[in-house]
Amino acid sequence: MIEAIAQIGKIVLEKQGEGSVVDQLVENPGYPACMLVAVRVDEEGNVGWEGCEIEECGSDYKKYLFRSGSSRGTNYSPTAKITTIENTYEQKVIGWFRTVNRKMDHPVLRAIEQLLVQKKEAILQELREKLSLSADRSLISLKMNGSYLYDCEPFRDAFLHLVHEKDMELSARDQVCAICGERKDTVIGKLSVFRFYTLDKPGFITGAFPLGAFPGT
Incomplete structure (x- = not known):
């Protein structure tokens, strides 16, 4: 039975193309809301924080590029389920950038990490205010230049790198x-x-x- 399922999966992946690799790895977080930290990166690589927003997740969960990792470590992207906003922001968001920037050399991700650290208190304050208006369980994620993580190449590359690295351990x-x-x-x-x-x-x-x-x- 397992062999038959493997063959079916191979056929489906071949029809869907390379983009389906990420699709197969992304998980449905099952949360109704998401807090988004919006950043902008210009052509020179300068980054800025544009504010925070909250939205309903809907059925298109893949755009958040969520895949859970260690409960005490980071996930495979900076998208995470919020426990306490301070801990989640430090451990799952900034912690993700620190992990990735030790393993990969990507100027944009390094610049975003520096921004999130520098603007930490202001970002947390706005996140707290937004969360106080909603009783729903919420994710935290980022948008870059108005695009979700799934559509941002640096985040997709880092996501696949981390998954591959974990697989190679076994x-x-x-x-x-x-x-x-x-x-x-x-x-x-x-x-x-x-x-x-x-x-x-x-x-x-x-x-x-x-x-x-x-x-x-």
């Missing part, structure tokens, strides 16, 4: 994939794609070991 070189049966340069393991799949049950038999499930899981 990979092996020159192994046979358990799904397609082919030897590959890199095989990624321990990916829980299906809720019914558990690593301690190869063949869904209780009592086995995770290492037996590694190739291609």
Whole structure:
């Protein structure tokens, strides 16, 4: 069954094109509202803060480029579910830029990080005011030059870089994939794609070991 699902997925991805790679990785946050920190970047790379706004999320959740990460770390984009606005802004928003700017050299992302740090108190004040007017659970995200993160190349590139980096932590070189049966340069393991799949049950038999499930899981 898993092999058949893999084949169907391959056909769908081929029809949809490269853009669908990001689409497959983005998660639905399931929140009704989003706080947006608007920034503008000019042709010379100068950045400025334009204010904050709140909007209903609607069904087009992909535009926020949300994918959850570690509860104590950052997500795969600076979009996050707000717990307390101060902690979320520092840990999930500024923290994301710090993480990415250690791994990648992108002048725009570095400039935005500096702006968000410099304007932190003013941004937080406006966010608090906006949040006080809404009882809905809310995300926090950014817009750059009026565009959502999904449509901003620097953020898409960073998103894919972080996902790929995480995948490589659970990979092996020159192994046979358990799904397609082919030897590959890199095989990624321990990916829980299906809720019914558990690593301690190869063949869904209780009592086995995770290492037996590694190739291609």
